Amino acid sequence: MEQAQARLELFYTQVVTFLTLYSGRVLLAALTLVVGLWVIGWITKLLSSTMTKRHVDRDVQPFLLSLVNGLLRVLLLLSIASTLGVQTTSFVAIIGAAGLAVGLALQGSLANFAGGVLILIFKPFRVSDLISAQGFTGHVEAIRIFDTTLLTLDNKTIILPNGTLSTSPIMNISTKGVIRVDQVYNVGSQNDLDATKSAILKVVSTCPYALNNRQHDVLIAKLNANSRDYDVRVWTKSDTYWETYYYMLENIARQFAKDGIEAPKPKMFITNEA
Incomplete structure (x- = not known):
């Protein structure tokens, strides 16, 4: 007890x-x-x-x-x-x-996760934007937490990891809504300057994708031995970049043929030595 x-x-x-x-x-x-x-x-x-x-x-x-x-x-x-x-x-x-x-x-996955968070927060591009990154150009189809999907212009699906995408240069073609198509045409120096420029301007003025409220340029960029280089700069909407690009190529070729604008002709200089 x-x-x-x-x-x-x-x-x-x-x-x-x-x-x-x-x-x-x-x-x-x-x-x-x-x-x-x-x-x-x-x-x-x-x-x-x-x-x-x-x-x-x-x-x-x-x-x-x-x-x-x-x-x-x-x-x-x-x-x-x-x-x-x-x-x-x-x-x-x-x-x-x-x-x-x-x-x-999980080093790679964490890097992709962090990259996805940064992309979704700061939005360097959005879904449907046309961008060029990592050597690929296409429309953004989806932005996920680990990767981003691009649909290229030839209808291929490209999956880019967000880790490298967030730390590498990105060209967003759609950001401003307007873009300039730059092309260079090499024409023989035997052609008249005004006739050549007029032929190019005819195509620019009839291009259905060229913006009417923008100043388009046709400039002589370089004088070569037997040719001249013309810089042609046409403003268009971001969504019609490639349509404008190929329209100009095809129709300038047609207009040159119609107006008799010729390509450069090679020249040979022969000297007589005693």
Whole structure:
């Protein structure tokens, strides 16, 4: 009986000691948990509202919100553990090592993910834009979180990883809506200057894709030994770039033939040596 009473007194003493030592920490940890979860929810809602106001792509919003929410929860758990007196140094080291291992294993995928996020946020191009990147030219068919799909002008599908796409030069042909078609025509110097320029201007004026509110140029770019180079610059809509390009080639060839504008003729100089 005395032994049982002694054990009960010992247990009571241990409980009192525990409550004395840790009750404050437990209450503080509980309060930290409640307040921390509320703050995380508030930050998440604020971030979501900000991204919506700035028109961040809806496909990338869930990824960013989940990432931020997860990081904040990990920090909250570490803070609670520290409040309870648990040594968090080892936990931080384990999390860091795990993060490093995962990062090395998924290095390419993470780079593509980060590139996709940057593309969706800053929008250097949009779906249906005509762009030239990584040696390919085509219309943007889809922008996903890891890759971007192009539909080339000859109806081929090209899938470009977002990692390299976000860090390499991109020429967006559709951004301004208007583009200039530059061509060079080599004509024999035996042709009359005004006649040659008039023939080119006839084609420019009849081109259905040339913009009427823009100044088109026909300029002599270079004088060669037996020929002249003409720079022809025609403004058109971005969507009709190739139509304009091939229209000019074909119809200038026809107009030259009609007006008798000839190609360069080779010249040979023969000298008599004594």
